[in-house]
Amino acid sequence: MTSPFSHSLLASALAFGIAFSTAAPAFAEPNKQVQADAEQYKDEALKLLEQLVNIDSGSGYEPGLTQVRDIVVAQLKALGATIEMIPNTAPDKSQHVVATLRGTGNAKILLMAHMDTVFKEGSAAARPFHIKDGRAYGPGVMDDKGGIVAGLYALKILKKLDFKDYAQITFLLDASEETGSAAATALIQKVAKQHDVTLNLEPGRPADGLVIWRKGSATAVVEVKGKASHAGVAPELGRNAAMEAAHQILQLGKLGDAEKKTTINFTVLNAGDRTNVIPDQATAKADVRAAVPEEFDRIEKDLARVSADKLIPDTQVTTRLERGLPPMPQTPETDKLVDIAQGIYGEIGRKLTIEGSGGAADASLSAGVGVPTLDGFGIVGGNIHTPEEYAEVDSVSPRIYLLTRMIMELATRTPGK
Template sequence: MRAFPRSPLALRLGLALALTALAPSVMAAPHKQIQADAEQYQGEALKLLERLVNIDSGSGYAPGLNQVGGIAIEELKKLGATIELVPNTPDKSNHVLATLKGTGTKKILLMAHMDTVFKEGSAAERPFHIKDGRAYGPGVMDDKGGIVAGIYALKVLHNLNYRDYAQITVLLDASEETGSDIATDLIKKTAKAHDITLNLEPGRPADGLVVWRKGSATAVVDVKGKASHAGVAPELGRNAAMELSHQVLQLGKLGDEAKKTTINFTVLKAGDRTNVIPDQASAKADVRAAVPEEFDRIEQDLAKVSANKLIPDTEVKTSLQRGLPPMPQTAESDALVTIAQGIYGELGRTLTIEGSGGAADSSLSASVGTPTLDGFGIVGGNIHTPEEYAEVGSVAPRIYLLARMIMEVGNK
């Protein structure tokens, strides 16, 4: 289990027990007004989702990101939020921090992201549409559905004049898909100042939340060989492409299924002319691990195993570029799960719980010791593909879930 810098073990376990003690209070009939408002808002929420989806906001595309941010800011200001923009240099987009002050005791961080994995023009090619109970379009569930769920949960609470929390902060990241040093520092700093983080990444296809996530890293392999004419004197060269192929095959076996560690080579580059033995080659691999120690092991094994070369007199260098840390399952997150499952039970629904091989901003929140639970966005599937979808029928239940979750943890 990851060490938590914020508080000693006894304090953390005390928090977990306190959160768990809340669970019986939520195993009851639905909160009628929240349920009615959530259902009434579904059509309006879908219209907002349509506006957001029909804006290209791929990572680094500042015009679209700032347009999405502007729409969200407009909605959050209506609820009384104060707004701070944090520049995400050098692409000139902005992260958004929206703050609501209450009268309770707990500070709650809601996180979502505005960027998608889709290039400019995708919104025009595949605009928002609904078919057979599913909404489609670029970023419809990852993570524009999360932004919408957050805004409308806060609208529901605003209608109740509910202010029994110390503070609610909504953090909208402009660079979650690619990551950035600015976003990393902002999330860690903000999360550390809050008691609980609820991340608005998509709800899982089985109508679930995410209680743990793998961390991410990139393995890099660089090979230096010697150029020569491929037809006249290939024996005088040292083929960097062939050596890279050998390295990819052997280094690709460094994963550990039992520990949920994977390494998959995804980018390979070598040569630019068919008649020249390439003297340079490189490869990158996606590395995922559930525990940080596995990244240490992979880094060491890359260097050790790569010493076994196929082509004499080539040079092979390896490195591991670490990305987001793992998000571990903890006593605190389990306690939050118990509350969330009780809330969904009010609607007669079952909330499933799972882990994910994908990294997310929640990993950064958890890394500073803030109890974190993920997957509070609209339910969907086929993430990062042209067939990405969001379940229309999940909109109202997810608004209800998030609004009630805020109520249950806001004043305890």
């Protein structure tokens, strides 16, 4: 039976301290079969990664996203998954994928990754997949095609082991994570509520880390109405909307709070189109990040309050806050998930760094509906969203091991009702 997280098996287990101890034991020995399979699949995984990276799949580029989707869906069907495809928000014609595997246990585990990248059409041809000095390069190699590959090969190992001690594993593949479509948001929130725990397959941090908190995102919009006039003949008759917008940027840009990890950075300014005309309209937009939801409420109120202080008389200034992804907070439940992950990585002589991020991600949506969520289970890499984006080749097998064993541990630690 599907139920909201507040009534899920794992929630009950966490509440009574059944599913997780406060500190997971250090495992002395690795699971030899999982370790061997993770090593054996490394070259095959890299070939699949190369195939995916060499396909342009920037957000909204339907031909490339369809190619990636078809490759991944074929792999998932071969593993026995049932497939549902959900249309994206028009006019984007791409599709999200929800793949489901049924087992014989109790735990409902959600894996998430995304098929879209930030790179334009033509990037794959200009910078195709290649390996140099132990690092794989190419558009989206670690964000998030490496995460897709890690998820597929963890599921392949589970199938090879005939491991079915879970009730359900769902692999959700977002086609628009980089742009945050309304369709993806609603889908993730709906699916996450049906699960006990979420493992997000965003890239492992450069120091081999997991992400336990993320900031939420929003956009502050400032609109100014002034009065046009000739900039040379009668500038005094105008009301310069650009000057007022500049004034607002300077004062509203101070609304961040370093102690609370709140930032506001103005990044877009539009005003005027001719140098000899005093502009009568201007718009400024700022990227806003916050670690707690209350800070968005505070920023929204302060935008209206502070913007009342104007530099140019007789201009009209309006502000609004367009909220994006919510924060993913660190919680006692995620700390317990970290304990398990550290114990698993310790089995193969490795240690995870535990980090936060100013970047928002789909994990925020899962956490936002109350589902314990841990992020960063993809392949380790760095220089995200740049032409120098890379993935560490030597992280492929350890990360597949970590994800496979994490699924196994979560499945066996979730008790029945």
